[in-house]
Amino acid sequence: MNIDVVFTAQTCSKERVKGKNAVVIDVLRFTSVVAAAMANGAKGIVPFLSVEGAEQYRKDSTEEILLGGERACNKIPGFDFGNSPLEYTPEAVEGKLIGITTTNGTVAIGNAAEATALYALSLLNLQAVVDRLLDGGEDVVIVCSGTLARFALEDGLCAGAAIARLMADTTCELSDSAYLLSTFYEQNKGTLKAVLSRSVHARRLLRLGYTEDLDYCCTVDKFDVVPVLNKGMLMRL
Amino acid sequence: MNIDVVFTAQTCSKERVKGKNAVVIDVLRFTSVVAAAMANGAKGIVPFLSVEGAEQYRKDSTEEILLGGERACNKIPGFDFGNSPLEYTPEAVEGKLIGITTTNGTVAIGNAAEATALYALSLLNLQAVVDRLLDGGEDVVIVCSGTLARFALEDGLCAGAAIARLMADTTCELSDSAYLLSTFYEQNKGTLKAVLSRSVHARRLLRLGYTEDLDYCCTVDKFDVVPVLNKGMLMRL
Structure with a gap:
């Protein structure tokens, strides 16, 4: 299995994902929201690039x-x-359709949509998505959403975790970016939350008071859900 | 000192380098060529994006x-x-003007040219450029050229080495990309050549028979030269 990593949503070209399975990561917080909402029974999540697009959908x-x-x-x-x-929460989302627009994660979904299949990954549903990728067996491109067109450490850490688990189960050929992040994860897997909390975006969320969000998004394998993109909508596989 | 790293030439925007000192890295092999040619007496090196541009210059x-x-x-x-x-070699380049065009490195120079000052860095002239950056004291953006719009491990390793040396001498605030590469370098500094040789581009050069080039480009601090961009021409500071 060939594994490649794209560092930011903006640098994910069609050519980069074509014919491959794509995984989009936005740990803080879009793909963590997707995992939680899916696990709590949401029927579908439609990502939008603009506020107006989401409002028009409604x-x-x-x-x-x-x-x-x-x-x-x-x-x-x-x-x-x-x-x-x-x-x-289950009370809020069960059986519901949700339109979501964010600054980074929904951009990554849009740019990676040409992939053979597209999955939304966070630490919350790490093993579930890894198992799906192993089942498929196709080459994988991991798209780190990043923050405002810059690499985000938390996405890189999650990418590294996914690569480590894929490598534990199959022979992998890593691109330079994939190799870099796999070694970064190996070095930091014992102190995931501490490293994640030093990222520029995590520190911003902490300053804004989103401490509980950060704790929640650092939880590994809380949910057994695989959100997959189907005609523009993320649905539970 | 704020330190940021851009992963590829193509993602280096004007806004990212403006008002800062930029350092362009293309270890395999453009900035290694620049360091060697400067140390061997070349009067100036003019980077071109196209073969035609270089021919027209002549x-x-x-x-x-x-x-x-x-x-x-x-x-x-x-x-x-x-x-x-x-x-x-000194025999070939002493006192000469040289026009150079490459696939990645000269692209990075072009995209980072809006910086306050732009220096060409390789492992060959690591400490010389680091000393210059410390003298200046301004914020630093390190531009890894990459290979065909993808991150190249050898450039990341050299960026990490520069960051480690800057951090040894002054207080640094690292962006997420800078932090990632500084930890990658710390982890691999004892086996620089081995790690560098596993990069996609290094393996390609080895297949093409450029083994000596790889050895040469892995040499740290061979030259005490600081190539700086001056009106489109790289010259010895």
Whole structure:
């Protein structure tokens, strides 16, 4: 299995993912939200690049639509949820369709959509997605969303964790970026939360008071869900 | 001192380098060529994006111009040198002006040219450039050239080495990418050549027979030269 890693959403080209399985990571916090919402029974999550796109989706739908996401880390006026996975409780999301727009994660989904299959990965559903990739056996491109077009350490750490688990089960040929992140994970796997908390984005969330979110997003293998993109909607596999 | 790292030439935006000191790295082999040619007495090196640009420079000049560089790792027909630092001997380059075009390194120089000052760094002239950055004291952006728009491990290792030396002498605030590469270097500094040789680009050069080039480019602090960009020409500071 060939494994490649793209460092930011913006540098994920169609050519890079074509014919491969893509995995999108935005640990803080979009793909953690996706894992939590799916595990708590959401019927589907539709990612949007703009607030207007999400609002239009709600307007055009005959079914009840909830909206979530963030701008500058905070909830968007008129939306039902922010970008905290703690908000997406079973009571709030079970059986519901949710439109979400975020600054980084939904951009990565859009840019990687040409892949053979696209899965949303966070630490919360690490093993579930890894098992799916091992079942498929195709080459894998891991797309780290990053923050405002810059590499985000927390996404790199999650990518490294996925690579380590893939390597434990199959023979892998790593690109330079994949090798870099696999060694970074091996070096830091004993202190995941400490390393993750030093990232620029984690420190910003902590300053804004999202301490519980950070703890939650550092939890490994909390959920056994594989969110897969199907005609523009993330659904439980 | 704030330190940031850009992973590939293509992702180096004007905004990212503006008001900062930029350091361009292309260990295999453009910035190693620059360090060797400068140390061996070349008067100046002008980077070009295209073969035609370099040829036009020679045509338009009243002075003798030598041309160097590569396409697909090999020498360009009609040029005086390929992209091997071993070719740029004192006998060949002393007092000469050289136009060079390569696939990755000259792209990085072009994209980082808006920086306050731009230096060319390789392992060959590591401490010389680090000393210059410490003298300046301004924020630093390290631009890894990469290979065909992908991250190259050898450039990341050299970036990490520079960061480690800067951190030894001054207080540094690292971006997530800078932190990742500084820890990667710390982990691998005892086996630099072995790690560098596993990069995708190093393996390609080895397959093509450039074994001596690889040995040469892995030499740390061979030269005490600081190549700086001045009106489009790299010159010895």
